[in-house]
Amino acid sequence: MNSQFRTVRAALVEHRQAYRHPVQIQRTAIKQRGKTVKAAELVDISIYGCRVSSESTFAEGTRVWLRFDGSDPVAASTVWCKDGQIGCRFDESLDHALFRRLTRIDE
Numbered sequence: 001m002n003s004q005f006r007t008v009r010a011a012l013v014e015h016r017q018a019y020r021h022p023v024q025i026q027r028t029a030i031k032q033r034g035k036t037v038k039a040a041e042l043v044d045i046s047i048y049g050c051r052v053s054s055e056s057t058f059a060e061g062t063r064v065w066l067r068f069d070g071s072d073p074v075a076a077s078t079v080w081c082k083d084g085q086i087g088c089r090f091d092e093s094l095d096h097a098l099f100r101r102l103t104r105i106d107e
Helices: 096-103
Strands: 021-032 038-045 049-053 063-068 074-082 085-090
Touching: 021 096, 038 063, 038 096, 049 074
Parallel strands: none
Antiparallel strands: 021 038, 021 063, 038 049, 049 085, 063 074, 074 085
């Protein structure tokens, strides 16, 4: 019971299901149902979710559709939105071929 009122620091361990690969893809779009498409930049991605940078703001839990560099729309929900960054969780794991295309490093 002593720890009930103690402040707790953020965990040092990453709790995501999969590592997020850093990328920089400017040809990204984010859209909410019934709204116009907004430009965004893909910052990092895993097969379960991503982080995009955009001037738009979304409430937690907002349903959105994302397009990455001309891909088909990917359905997702926003998990957080802060300082021009939006964290999204995909409804279904990302297609492996699309994931490889987005994370490949051209040499």
